[in-house]
Amino acid sequence: MFGELIDKFDGIFKKLRGAGKLTEKNIKDSLREVRRALLEADVNYKVTKEFIKNVEQLAVGEKVLKSIEPGQQIIKIVHDELIKLLGEKTEPLAPIDKSPTIYMLNGLQGSGKTTLSGKLALEAKRKNKKALLVAADIYRPAAVKQLQVVGKSIDVEVFSLEGEKPQKICTEAKKYAEKNFFDLMIIDTAGRLHIDDELMNELEEIKAKVNPDELLLVADAMTGQDAVNVSEQFHKRLGISGVVLTKLDGDARGGAAISIRAVTGCPIKMVSTGEKLSDLEVFHPDRMASRILGMGDIVSLVEKTGQTIDMEQAAKLEEKLRKNAFTLEDFYDQMQQLKKMGPLESIMGMIPGANKALKGVQIDESGIVRVEAMIQSMTPKERQNPEIIDGSRKRRIADGSGNSVQHINQLLKQFSAMRKMMKNMSKMKFKNLPKGASPFQM
Ligand SMILES: Nc1nc2c(ncn2[C@@H]2O[C@H](COP(=O)(O)OP(=O)(O)OP(=O)(O)O)[C@@H](O)[C@H]2O)c(=O)[nH]1
Ligand SMILES: [Mg+2]
Structure with a gap:
């Protein structure tokens, strides 16, 4: 995601x-x-116009033109304005501080509500909060079953009532959660193909009955401006407290993310970046702006690394990187660590310059085994x-591993790109992160 836009900004x-x-x-x-780049990324027309107007006003000032690095100044203005557009500050989800705190998830069919229910429950669990999933989608066949499967996979209880209306299910679930000291109750509502009155009435009634602390709209980023329109309509009708954008891992052009706020x-509070239940991030306008402008997102990367990388090993690695003693053996170990973190593409996008450095270098997950x-x-x-791997060594390694010399060359190229990036990353302070640091503020 954002790939094309990042390239264009890079050129400009x-x-x-x-x-x-x-x-x-x-x-x-x-x-x-x-x-042009923004419009091509499917950013709302009016939003783009306003954005350019603001940047222009700030950029065509005498101060900028006379500054020592005018180009840099303009880049900074674009960066600052983009942060403003995305919402300026991080808006965390309502704290889980009563019994129960209630998150209600709404959205069109297939936007990712049920998946998100599982993600939020898992995150709560990581924080030692007791979560209850509520199956309020009684319309789609197998919807309750789907939530039960999700619940089972993370060992979180699912509340359902056969033959009852969603309004009743939710009020009963709240009573149940109160009685059994649940910290968080997550309501997975039904989706519709289009916004219709019947659905809205139902959601309004549930809202009135259980008074949720967080009324989240789950919107599919792949649908571009439709996601923006849907958010607007839900907000008008229901008064949502925030948006969670899903499928940001896909090839969405990014227009929705940039225009929604x-x-x-309404603030974007979280983004979902994959089908796995751990693929959830807090939305940080400043970091997202840096990512879009190709400046990388080291902070999120450090947090992600902090969650999955063994801290002691990270400290050793840091030492090696400083001494420039990073070897293929370390590379091998790192691959094992990276595999725990999720798709390589999503990690690489967070490293400044990595988009460019790795251009043409195929990140092929299945190739990892090779x-x-x-x-x-x-x-x-x-x-x-x-460095000592010459032609004859390459042939031997190729034969030994059942590959071609071309594959060996590719690996060495990839390794040297990685070594360069690792050198940049070595400036980060892994050690300052508490063990198991989490980017979630719940
Ligand atoms: N790639 C990707 N897929 C996702 C993401 N979130 C959800 N999905 C997939 O999208 C599909 C629909 O997700 P659900 O969670 O069932 O969506 P829903 O909103 O509950 O759908 P309905 O209950 O039918 O309204 C599933 O195949 C999910 O695996 C995401 O962030 N990235
Ligand atoms: Mg669902």
């Missing part, structure tokens, strides 16, 4: 930096390109000093 910014002297004209030209006035075989076929000396 490169020109700005290299322009030497900036004039009103080349600033205007750049902004025209920014405008500006169009609806890479492991190749490293296993190397001698310890080769793993320590990949």
